[in-house]
Amino acid sequence: MEMEASSASQRLHFGKMGYGCQHYRRRCKIRAPCCNEVFSCRHCHNEAVNLLSNPFDRHELVRKDVKQVICSVCDTEQPVAQLCSNCGVNMGEYFCKICNFFDDDTEKGQFHCDDCGICRVGGRENFFHCKKCGSCYSVALRGNHTCVENSMQHHCPICYEYLFDSLKDTTVMKCGHTMHYECYHEMLKRDKYCCPICSKSVIDMSRVWKRMDEEIEATLMPEDYRYKKVWILCNDCDDTTEVYFHIIGQKCSHCRSYNTRTIAPPELPQ
Template identity: 85%
Template sequence: MAGSANERLAFGKMGYGCKHYRRRCKIRAPCCNEIFDCRHCHNEAASMLKNPYDRHEIVRQDVKQVVCSVCDTEQPVVQVCTNCGINMGEYFCEICKFYDDNTEKGQFHCYDCGICRVGGRENFFHCKKCGSCYAIALRDNHLCVENSMRHHCPICYEYLFDSLKDTTVMKCGHTMHFECYHEMIKRDKYCCPICSKSVIDMSRTWRRIDEEIQATVMPEDYRYKKVWILCNDCNNTTEVYFHIIGQKCSHCESYNTRTIAPPVLPQ
């Protein structure tokens, strides 16, 4: 290929790739030996297979061969094509076998996570208890939940740890997709789908319920009826007067409660 070394390295930047990444190579999937633009393209195709037993995902570290998109040469995983000299990705991670021309994403490899992240290394820290990278603003400012990112989003059920979507940490420490969280709030759902704790400040709502209860007199048959409740916010159980609008926790004054059977007292 004619041209200087720099011209060859810059050839076609952002001009190749797929909807997931701009890059100048494809990968050979080690699991099925087929060629795909990236592992996400492979996983999407595999998820559509009719036979559920044939569905599978690529383990990124297992990729051994790539195909240059410019000269169509298949070769072991390297950054620069051994045949035409093209830089197959401005960002390259030999561990993840990952290429990307769009370096504005701020890609970096987190050795604790074991995968590449985006957003700039200087903007993130790795929380060892939660088992994932979080924004610097959350350092010493979030409730740790062990391996909180190594589960599926409770709304869309996509695996969070290596999801391409932004995630958020709720007050309770559980995580979900940022867009799923806001969709949940838009639908007036204010409890964590995992632990049922309130995810926003509900004090104004609790005061409004106080006013509604004061204005709503229960029928005589129910006026002195008591029930045992469990508070989802503070985990305390208590016996309170039943009301059709809601039962208030006497410990933290939350109405995020549910009726339970009375506790069994020791003999």
């Protein structure tokens, strides 16, 4: 009996981590219901169809529509299930029958979020679902982030990849908007410190504002402009106010930010 159990276990786990693609380790392929072609996963389908095909044929595979899978060990096509109906191999150590999702690499900590309606990675205990933002966030952000309705239901403002089901890590900025973590840091490397969506400052800029104060104090404007005023809108606090014009920048009198834009230009000298 022990030998039979051992044999069954070996058959069940045969080929684990030995099959799959660059996106997932799994022991099956999927038949795309949209074009009836076979791919290792939906991302392989989307990349092949959207990059190589006729522009008029471009489309994305809906994971829940998958009905047939092909066992990578014995090449048997069958309805979606975790175990192969022919050779008995486990086609994915992690399997979600809702998403039709298989993955052998369980160290990712996969879990299905009913509110998101998709599988996530990182361990269920490390995430919570924010109903207003419409997505799962790290527990560190529970009660510690600005909610933006359906903030994940849009494209990354830098690379324009859809964020909700992206494989890349995302980050939540101070303003509540989201983008890819790597895109966020690339933006900072290029000295861009405002949210591409709402233009609010994404980091503490107080030191920069202090240096601008010093520079403005040391830079005297021409007499014709010295007492000219302009109306500004502050991107950080949304306050509108009238301030003295300066070529270096206009400071918000409410929150002291220089992240402002002029909404009424200074009068030109006659």
